[in-house]
Amino acid sequence: MNGLTAVILQARMGSTRLHGKANLKIGSKTLLEWCVSRIKKSKRADKIIVATSNKKENDIIERKCSALGVACFRGDEENVLGRFLECALQYGVKTIARVCADQPFIQPEVIDRAIDEFHRYKPDILNTRFKPVLPIGVDVEVFDVSLLKEIYEKATRSEHLEHVTKYVYDNQERYTIRNITPYPDLYRPEIKLTVDDADDLEFCRTIVKRLGEKNVNIKRIIKLLENHPEIYYNKRDISGKRVVFVVTGGSEYGVGHLVNSLGIASHIKRITGVEVIFLVESDETNVVIERIKRKFETRIIPAVVSPYVELMEIKRLHPQFLIIDKDSRTYDANRINNLARFYPTVMFDMVGGMGYRCDMIINRNPDPSTHDYGNTRAIIYSGLKYTTIPKCEVRKRPISKISRILVSFGGEDPSHLTEAVVSLLKGLPIQTDVILFNEERRNKLKPKLSSKINLLGPMEDLPKRIRDYDLLICSGGRTLFEACSAGVPRIAIPQNQYEDRQIRYLEGLGACLRVSGKEITQLPRIFAKLSPNRLKQMVRVGKSLVDDKGTERVVQRLVFLMINRI
Incomplete structure (x- = not known):
């Protein structure tokens, strides 16, 4: 040197x-x-x-x-x-x-x-x-x-x-x-510790008062704010500011994005008092959209619109902050970047990719190969720590044999896996509950069922009840992770290539058993091979991967960023 x-x-x-x-x-x-x-x-x-x-x-x-x-x-x-x-x-x-x-x-x-x-x-x-x-x-x-x-x-x-x-x-x-x-251990780029105005000065004074002058360092500051986020929440009043969620959901894309955004929006509204508006891209309504409409102002537009039409619809809502939670088939980097030119923008993503220029990307996919975003300057949080599920009741008793099964492909089940799985289960002497939102499909399926199979509509209290089952048959959505947190073993059937990558990765860790669409007919044989040790492994690994604090982590990071950017 x-x-x-x-x-x-x-x-x-x-x-x-x-x-x-x-x-x-x-x-x-x-x-x-x-x-x-x-x-x-x-x-x-x-x-x-x-x-x-x-x-x-x-x-x-x-x-x-x-x-x-x-x-x-x-x-x-x-x-x-x-x-x-x-x-x-x-x-x-x-x-x-x-x-x-x-x-x-x-x-x-x-x-x-x-x-x-x-x-x-x-x-x-x-x-x-x-x-x-x-x-x-x-x-x-x-x-x-x-x-x-x-x-x-x-x-x-x-x-x-x-x-x-x-x-x-x-x-x-x-x-x-x-x-x-x-x-x-210092990756919190949305935390702002510079002194630019009187609010920043008071915030820094609070940090010093809480930690003591001799104990101030970045690691301790981050820990303090993680444990007491209200210190940052109180830094600047953003109540009344307008946050718009742009979300896909419906029979083609399922309801996972809607449920995810509804939970996050509810937390953000409670913490900050911001005005929340939903722009839902869907060709029909469903039970989750109706739930959103009861809680927030909601505008519905067709599921597939051009980037220009989408931008014009967003501009009519006059947002000061955008949160994008859409099916990966409905956006690309150009579309997201065009929105980010006008508004601070956060994107929920599952697939990775190059060229994104939004402010923050949250990717809950456990597969590290989907976490690469190239040389983007976005703040990136990835992995199962950021799975936004509600608090789940945890199963206490060990599973010695499978006597009760839950089947749920996200409620809407856009791939129609429910019918295929149920037709294979009706010959088994196992009590099975099946969640399917669409009433018409339930009515068509009902005459074909055995007395052991019970068809259910939407279950808002599923996080509390999922622990009562010995096995979940699902796809790669939220219910899979709720079962991980609750300690319920899982058979996962991917509905698309993105879910397949995620499920393959989880299976490699021992967290679930993957069954491809072609292998569905082998489900009865697969049940017979599920040993107590394999079930215990799925329970143990799943609980180690997923906790119920993901929503808290995501909301904290979103609100910190809002306070900086709005």
């Missing part, structure tokens, strides 16, 4: 939203003192320089730097790029770690990792936000002074002089930009 490496801390008193913030106190220290004291713990920085402007109001920053024992450079107020270049040249700095002085909880270990990785991989610039992997406010950019010289010569637009590295990001094809290696 050759040449001087310095952290240059960008600071000024003239903030428009919070004037004089560098000198405002959080606990016993000013914002500037918090930043400097934490940067001083860096093991890779040879020098700390505070770069402020030559305006008289910043005299206090220079005096404070002298008291703190760090260098202070003063330059042009508006030409921040020039200020940084002159600062680096005056002090003989080769490598610059740029930090903004609105980050009281900047982590010295992050600064050190960024500097190390910059020297190891030698990009033009390395940062923490090109692909967000850390809370906002733990941010650093590392680059050589030679890059500043180059872009200073090329920059002609005012915004490229006002922002030190904006020219690089506006001309990405010319430069190598690398993201810092993520810290898995």
Whole structure:
């Protein structure tokens, strides 16, 4: 590592939203003192320089730097790029770690990792936000002074002089930009810890008060907010703001997206007081849509519409935040990105893919091969931790033999698997309950059943009753995961290729038994081979994979993002 490496801390008193913030106190220290004291713990920085402007109001920053024992450079107020270049040249700095002085909880270990990785991989610039992997406010950019010289010569637009590295990001094809290696235990990019206004200042004061000044670090802050999300919820009032859910649901796509969004919307409404509107894309109504209509304002449009028509329908609702929960056959990256141009957008997804530019993606698919979204800058939460199911009653007694079965293919059963499975079960001496929403289909099926088979309509209390069964026969939707959480073994029959990938992965873990559509006729034989040990394994693995806190996790992340973006 050759040449001087310095952290240059960008600071000024003239903030428009919070004037004089560098000198405002959080606990016993000013914002500037918090930043400097934490940067001083860096093991890779040879020098700390505070770069402020030559305006008289910043005299206090220079005096404070002298008291703190760090260098202070003063330059042009508006030409921040020039200020940084002159600062680096005056002090003989080769490598610059740029930090903004609105980050009281900047982590010295992050600064050190960024500097190390910059020297190891030698990009033009390395940062923490090109692909967000850390809370906002733990941010650093590392680059050589030679890059500043180059872009200073090329920059002609005012915004490229006002922002030190904006020219690089506006001309990405010319430069190598690398993201810092993520810290898995610090991955909460929707948490904002910068001080931009009075609400942020009070929020940071609350954190310091709760943790104590000596105990503040990012891991502890994340744990505090996970255990007490109301601290963040109270950061800013967003009641009355408008959130629109765009959801598919019906005989072709099932009701899983509708049920998922209804649960999430109910939690968000209760926590924040936002106005929730549903835009449902369906060619007919059903029991879940009627449930949504009783609770929220709802507009229904055809299941298949063009991207333009969908956008126009959304614009009529005047949303301030969008949540997209649609069948994967009804969208692609272009469609989602077009919406994200106009609104902060969160997408629920199950398949992965490239090119998404929304704000957040939530993917509950357990299969890691579906979690790849390329170089997207979206915040991504993936895996079974984010399965949004209600709290399920857990089965207590062990299963020695199968005496009671539940059959449920999401209620709507768009693939008509119910009829095929029931025809095979009617010869078995096993009590079987079958959930099927469509009354016409139930009436057609009823005359063909044995006395052991009971046809049921919608069961709102299924999470409480599922524990009473010894086996669930289902597809790859919510009921599969409810059974995992409740400790009920599962036979899963995929309804499409996306469910098939998910079910295959779960079977590989021992969480369920996969039966393909072609193998349905073998169900009686498969029952006979389900040993007590295999049933116990499915119970044990399923409960280890799925808990009932997924909705809480998802809602917390959504609300934190809303508070930042609305």
